[in-house]
Amino acid sequence: MINLAGRDILYGWGKFVFTGLGLGLLIGVTLSMAGIYRGLVDDGRVLLQNGGADLWVVQRDTLGPYAEPSSVRDDAYRGLLGIRGVAAAGNVTYLTMQIQHARGEVRVMLVGFEPGHPGEPGYLVAGRPITRAHYEAIADLRSGLKLGERIRIRRHEYTVVGLTRRMVSSGGDPMLFVPLKDAQEVQFLKDNDALVNERARTAANPAFNRPGVPGLLEAVQASQASSHNVNVVMLRLAPQADEAVVAREIRRWKHLEAYTRSDMDEILVAKLIATSARQIFMFLVILSIVSAAIVAFIIYTMTLNKVREIAVLKLIGARNRTIAAMILQQALGLGAIGFIVGKTAATLWAPIFPKYVLLLPGDAVLGAILVLAISALASIVAIRAALRVDPATAIGG
Amino acid sequence: MNLRLGGKAALAVAGIGAALLLGWLASSQGPLAPTKVTLAKVEQGPLVASTFGIGTVEARRSYAIGPTLASRVARVLVDQGDAVRAGQLLAELDPVDLVDRVASGQFAAERASSAIRAAQAQLAEAQSRAQLARASAQRYAELRAQNFVSQEASDVKQSDANAASAAMDAAAAQLAVSRRDRERALADVAGVGKLRAQARLLSPVDGVISARLVEPGTTIVAGQAVVQLIDPKSLWVKARIDQGQAGGVRVGQPAEIVLRSDPNRAYRGQVERVDWVSDAVTEERIVNVGFAARPESISVGELVEVTIRTAELSKVRSVPAAAVKRLERQDGVWQITAGRVAFKPVKFGITSLDGRSQIIEGLDAGDEVVVHSERELTQDAKVKVVPAIVRAGS
Numbered sequence: 001m002i003n004l005a006g007r008d009i010l011y012g013w014g015k016f017v018f019t020g021l022g023l024g025l026l027i028g029v030t031l032s033m034a035g036i037y038r039g040l041v042d043d044g045r046v047l048l049q050n051g052g053a054d055l056w057v058v059q060r061d062t063l064g065p066y067a068e069p070s071s072v073r074d075d076a077y078r079g080l081l082g083i084r085g086v087a088a089a090g091n092v093t094y095l096t097m098q099i100q101h102a103r104g105e106v107r108v109m110l111v112g113f114e115p116g117h118p119g120e121p122g123y124l125v126a127g128r129p130i131t132r133a134h135y136e137a138i139a140d141l142r143s144g145l146k147l148g149e150r151i152r153i154r155r156h157e158y159t160v161v162g163l164t165r166r167m168v169s170s171g172g173d174p175m176l177f178v179p180l181k182d183a184q185e186v187q188f189l190k191d192n193d194a195l196v197n198e199r200a201r202t203a204a205n206p207a208f209n210r211p212g213v214p215g216l217l218e219a220v221q222a223s224q225a226s227s228h229n230v231n232v233v234m235l236r237l238a239p240q241a242d243e244a245v246v247a248r249e250i251r252r253w254k255h256l257e258a259y260t261r262s263d264m265d266e267i268l269v270a271k272l273i274a275t276s277a278r279q280i281f282m283f284l285v286i287l288s289i290v291s292a293a294i295v296a297f298i299i300y301t302m303t304l305n306k307v308r309e310i311a312v313l314k315l316i317g318a319r320n321r322t323i324a325a326m327i328l329q330q331a332l333g334l335g336a337i338g339f340i341v342g343k344t345a346a347t348l349w350a351p352i353f354p355k356y357v358l359l360l361p362g363d364a365v366l367g368a369i370l371v372l373a374i375s376a377l378a379s380i381v382a383i384r385a386a387l388r389v390d391p392a393t394a395i396g397g
Numbered sequence: 398m399n400l401r402l403g404g405k406a407a408l409a410v411a412g413i414g415a416a417l418l419l420g421w422l423a424s425s426q427g428p429l430a431p432t433k434v435t436l437a438k439v440e441q442g443p444l445v446a447s448t449f450g451i452g453t454v455e456a457r458r459s460y461a462i463g464p465t466l467a468s469r470v471a472r473v474l475v476d477q478g479d480a481v482r483a484g485q486l487l488a489e490l491d492p493v494d495l496v497d498r499v500a501s502g503q504f505a506a507e508r509a510s511s512a513i514r515a516a517q518a519q520l521a522e523a524q525s526r527a528q529l530a531r532a533s534a535q536r537y538a539e540l541r542a543q544n545f546v547s548q549e550a551s552d553v554k555q556s557d558a559n560a561a562s563a564a565m566d567a568a569a570a571q572l573a574v575s576r577r578d579r580e581r582a583l584a585d586v587a588g589v590g591k592l593r594a595q596a597r598l599l600s601p602v603d604g605v606i607s608a609r610l611v612e613p614g615t616t617i618v619a620g621q622a623v624v625q626l627i628d629p630k631s632l633w634v635k636a637r638i639d640q641g642q643a644g645g646v647r648v649g650q651p652a653e654i655v656l657r658s659d660p661n662r663a664y665r666g667q668v669e670r671v672d673w674v675s676d677a678v679t680e681e682r683i684v685n686v687g688f689a690a691r692p693e694s695i696s697v698g699e700l701v702e703v704t705i706r707t708a709e710l711s712k713v714r715s716v717p718a719a720a721v722k723r724l725e726r727q728d729g730v731w732q733i734t735a736g737r738v739a740f741k742p743v744k745f746g747i748t749s750l751d752g753r754s755q756i757i758e759g760l761d762a763g764d765e766v767v768v769h770s771e772r773e774l775t776q777d778a779k780v781k782v783v784p785a786i787v788r789a790g791s
């Protein structure tokens with residue numbers, strides 16, 4: 001038996017392949033959109049994983065540090081270390097800011113951490129960890145910073161000594177890790193003009209600048225220029241410790257809020273990125289429907305274009321099954337080409353996106369099944385149209 | 398027929414090609430791809446352990462010169478930057494009534510001197526009276542014995558003599574009082590004179606004026622500084638070193654000091670003092686570092702970076718610090734066996750500032766360890782060794 005579909009495709013392969021290519025790019029966009037959605041959620045998960053923490057201790061009644069501002073005294077960790085089950089504690093600060101470097105500026109999330117404690121980046125793709133207690137930084141690749149580059153943050157110059165990957169905030173800003181004390185200073189320190197003005201303002205306040213009390217003004221000004229707050233204390237627990245018990249203990253006795261990893265996951269995924277994720281998900285759904293409709297229409301119009309040929313086939317006595325098989329095989333072939341092109345395109349352009357795009361193999365398999373199913377469905381409509389063709393059209397025109 | 402065969406072959410080739418393309422994409426680009434890592438060998442060589450801190454330039458000896466009692470500033474003779482010698486007059490306070498009080502004291506002393514002279518004269522008079530009275534009483538007593546005078550007359554004379562003698566004692570006491578008065582007046586004069594001297598602020602050492610804090614006419618309280626004076630020879634750096642890194646710091650260790658005003662030059666110095674008291678709030682140890690040769694342009698309060706060499710090991714094994722990982726409270730490194738990674742516990746020593754960690758035990762020279770990885774490694778993860786994950790210059 002002759003494979004009618006193959007012969008037909010070979011007869012007009014250019015048209016067939018280019019249709020498949022166009023379809024493929026559309027499918028590629030849909031797959032990328034799925035990848036963007038997955039990447040958004042995964043960025044949140046990676047943010048939690050990177051610090052290597054089991055518990056996040058933040059200001060009471062806040063959803064900090066990612067979803068709400070939170071401020072904790074930087075000596076709170078001492079008390080937390082005393083709780084049974086806590087193995088390590090690390091102070092961490094977060095501040096989103098714009099920084100200048102030699103080739104322009106970049107928006108980063110400045111992370112202050114203590115080397116050797118939770119909150120430290122778990123792996124590097126280049127360079128070395130921070131060894132000095134000041135003025136060294138580890139940057140995420142997305143920031144575009146290079147090893148050895150000097151960047152200015154507020155009034156000090158920092159040297160990029162290490163690079164890391166996939167360390168971004170929930171908003172997608174690349175992270176820049178600096179020693180905690182520098183980060184505290186950056187968070188608090190104003191520019192020089194503001195400092196001078198603030199000093200003058202304090203000096204003009206008669207409560208702080210009394211003639212009979214020398215030294216009071218200096219003491220007040222010194223007390224204004226230091227920060228001993230952090231945004232979160234990350235805890236790593238001993239292997240046998242129960243995180244829920246430790247969290248309860250901290251809430252009850254330390255008057256701070258403690259979140260476990262699943263709590264944080266809930267906060268990040270369900271609260272913080274919920275709206276943008278839903279937005280993208282909605283778009284993904286619409287894009288999928290549109291893609292399906294376009295696939296269906298293309299196959300339908302391809303069939304309608306062949307009305308005359310089908311009429312001729314019928315005239316020479318071809319069976320309905322043969323004609324249906326031809327249309328179905330063509331539809332499936334188009335779907336397969338489309339999927340392969342789409343998957344390839346999505347994979348190749350994924351790294352160019354400014355935010356992480358995660359193409360899950362499961363999504364790809366689901367996409368393939370969907371594409372083939374839609375192709376088959378669309379071909380049914382086309383087959384019904386083809387079978388209704390009057391053989392007379394072959395002669396009558 | 399030809400066309401059919403050719404067509405089938407073409408379709409088959411296209412199908413195989415598509416399958417290969419999908420397989421390559423899945424295994425090399427997506428989440429299933431092996432993690433790219435870079436390797437480094439354990440090296441043997443010298444390692445310098447250093448610690449890094451920031452600090453400010455401070456004067457070891459700083460003198461705040463001020464009066465001991467509330468007063469008004471009359472004159473300030475020096476300005477910031479002036480070099481002064483020990484004993485030089487720096488400022489003078491308004492003495493107000495101190496001069497008058499000295500004069501008044503001197504007058505009181507003079508008056509006391511006159512009173513002494515009067516008392517001396519009175520004493521002499523009393524003495525002569527007493528002598529006369531005693532002689533007279535003696536005579537009457539002898540006459541009474543021969544019954545020439547009445548008993549009464551003799552008793553009267555005796556009583557006179559006693560009274561004269563008492564008057565003499567009183568005059569002597571008066572003289573003593575007058576002498577004390579004079580001494581007191583003189584002490585007053587001396588005391589006020591000392592106060593007067595206090596109103597003159599003198600430099601205790603050779604040094605440089607670092608601040609002129611008040612201007613003439615200002616009223617200041619006791620202890621408030623009028624000028625500040627530093628000894629420029631005593632300038633040193635007060636550096637704050639994180640407690641976690643301050644363990645190896647000892648007096649005498651060499652240090653490099655970089656001034657913020659001159660960041661491309663490192664001045665040599667050495668640790669001169671390690672404070673016994675740490676800053677409990679900032680968790681920093683305070684280390685004072687002296688300059689080997691004082692930089693010519695330097696300002697007190699300037700920010701500096703200090704690098705102290707705490708140890709120098711001549712022949713140790715070391716790996717890049719980026720290779721040091723921590724897995725379940727255990728330090729170690731990842732090593733590759735048959736394309737998969739395994740965690741190897743290692744005991745580490747010091748880490749140098751350029752990012753090399755000393756190996757105490759667990760690895761031999763020449764062993765290969767994973768340094769950088771594309772993502773967090775887990776036990777038995779599949780990896781692919783590449784020369785560098787990030788292309789140099791990108």
